Structure formats: C-alpha cells, structure tokens
Amino acid sequence: MSAIALTLQSHALLSQNARANGMVLGSDESTHHPTAEKRISRGSMDILIEGAYRQLFFHTFKADRNLTLESQLRAGQITVKEFVKGLVLSERFLGGVYGCNGNKEVARHLVERVLGRQIHGEAEAIAWSIVIGEKGVGAMVDRLLSSEEYSNNFGEDTVPYQRQRVLPGRRLGNKPVNLTLPRYGDYHRQVIASFPPTQSGGFQVNGSLPPEAVRKVWYGLILVGGFELVRVLASIVAAMLATGSN
Numbered sequence: 748m749s750a751i752a753l754t755l756q757s758h759a760l761l762s763q764n765a766r767a768n769g770m771v772l773g774s775d776e777s778t779h780h781p782t783a784e785k786r787i788s789r790g791s792m793d794i795l796i797e798g799a800y801r802q803l804f805f806h807t808f809k810a811d812r813n814l815t816l817e818s819q820l821r822a823g824q825i826t827v828k829e830f831v832k833g834l835v836l837s838e839r840f841l842g843g844v845y846g847c848n849g850n851k852e853v854a855r856h857l858v859e860r861v862l863g864r865q866i867h868g869e870a871e872a873i874a875w876s877i878v879i880g881e882k883g884v885g886a887m888v889d890r891l892l893s894s895e896e897y898s899n900n901f902g903e904d905t906v907p908y909q910r911q912r913v914l915p916g917r918r919l920g921n922k923p924v925n926l927t928l929p930r931y932g933d934y935h936r937q938v939i940a941s942f943p944p945t946q947s948g949g950f951q952v953n954g955s956l957p958p959e960a961v962r963k964v965w966y967g968l969i970l971v972g973g974f975e976l977v978r979v980l981a982s983i984v985a986a987m988l989a990t991g992s993n
Contacts, residue, residue, distance in 0.1 A: 792821055798906045799827070803834050803860050804843075811839050826903045828892055835861065835888050845884055850876035853884065861891045863900070863910045 796817055800807040816833040819825045825833070834840060835857070844856050854875035858866045866872055878887050891897060901907050 789821075795827070795906055796820065796830075798908070799831060799834060802863070802907050802909075803831070803840065813837055813839070827906055828897075828901070828903050831861070831907060832888060832892055836885060841884065850879045853879060854887065857884075857887055857891060861888070861907055862894075862896060863907045 797807050800811060804811050813834060816825070816830055816837075820827070820830045845853050848856065851869075851872040854872050855866045858864070858871070858875065875887055878890065897907075900910065
C-alpha cells in the first residue's frame with residue numbers, strides 16, 4: 748500500500764493592517780540581515796554565524812555552537828540555509844525546544860525562529876502540530892525551509908531575521924520574539940513549579956527524604972565499606988613492612 752502524502756491543514760492568515768500584532772518597529776535588529784551571497788571576509792562570516800545563533804538560540808553560548816557546521820559553512824561546503832537546517836535539527840536545539848514543549852509550542856518556536864514572523868494564531872499552530880505528530884520535527888523543518896515564504900525572504904544565503912514593518916498606526920512595537928517565546932511550555936513549567944525546593948536550593952521530586960529503614964541500610968553499607976577499606980589498607984601496609992624486613 749503506498750503512503751498518502753500529508754498536506755498542511757489550511758488556516759486563515761491574521762489581519763495585516765496597522766493594528767495587527769506580530770511586527771515590531773525599528774530596533775537593534777533592524778539592520779541585522781547577514782548574508783553570504785558573495786564571498787565574504789572572515790569577520791563578516793563571524794557576524795553571519797553569530798546572527799544565526801542569535802536568531803535560533805537567542806544567544807551565542809559556547810556550549811550551543813556547532814563547530815562542524817561552522818567549518819563547513821566557512822569552507823563553502825554548505826549554504827546558509829543548510830547551516831540553519833543543521834542548527835535547528837541539532838541535538839542542542841531539539842533538546843532545548845522539542846524536549847521542553849508540546850507540539851503546538853514547538854511549531855510556534857520553529858515558525859517564529861525560522862520564518863522570522865509570529866505564527867498566524869492557533870489555527871497555524873494546530874496545522875503544524877499535526878505535521879510534527881505524523882511526520883516528526885524534521886518534516887516540519889524541511890517544509891519551512893522549502894516554502895515559498897522562506898525562499899522569497901531569505902533564499903539560500905541569508906540568515907533568517909525578525910521581519911519588521913513600520914506601522915504608522917501604532918506608537919510601539921511588540922516585545923522581541925526572544926521574550927515572547929518561553930523555553931518551557933505551560934505544562935513543563937507547572938511540573939517544575941510542583942517540585943518543592945530543598946535547603947540546598949535544588950528540587951526534590953517527592954518532597955521528602957527516603958524512608959528511615961532505607962536510610963539505615965544505606966548507613967550500614969557505608970559503615971561496612973569503611974571497615975573493609977581500613978582492613979585492606981592495613982593488610983597492604985603489613986605486607987609492605989614484612990617485605991622490607993626480609
């Protein structure tokens with residue numbers, strides 16, 4: 748039986764008038780459109796790579812960097828779009844986004860980080876969450892990067908950025924996307940908040956120490972282990988002294 752291709756569920760676009768949410772006024776990101784359409788200098792390549800991390804991870808922590816992908820991009824072996832795809836599908840990114848959110852939240856993260864715009868409401872989030880549920884995150888990433896919207900705005904050699912419009916009807920823009928996209932979804936935040944804090948500042952899953960009987964057994968094992976360790980050390984010392992006297 749041949750597989751049936753899954754189509755994206757249709758959803759209405761949000762209003763694009765001057766009262767619409769989703770596009771902020773000019774900010775420090777307005778001129779941050781790094782591109783590699785031509786051979787660029789090492790310094791410009793550094794700015795381009797940093798721009799990709801800022802757009803996808805919201806920071807450039809050393810632990811998040813993928814040196815293999817960076818090397819391939821610098822050598823011209825992959826395009827900027829392939830570099831973006833590699834970062835989005837990296838273990839570091841998926842662990843920080845997919846591992847902490849439900850499918851709808853993951854869909855929102857991917858749309859807003861990869862396409863550089865706010866998601867078109869609940870309908871688009873549901874549509875993409877179905878794709879994730881049926882085909883996986885990789886399928887959604889492939890469809891985003893191969894979409895006409897991505898190609899028209901970023902092409903092969905431009906790092907995605909938050910697309911903005913000047914809206915005369917609004918005095919202020921929206922909050923930056925890095926502030927509107929919490930790392931943890933509502934469910935995961937509730938789970939974390941349910942863990943009572945300990946005196947050391949950490950969290951206890953069940954809010955109490957192990958049963959007293961278990962603790963006594965544990966202390967007994969520690970005591971026996973300590974005596975055994977002393978006995979072994981004493982035997983070694985005695986053997987060394989006996990050898991020295993001979």
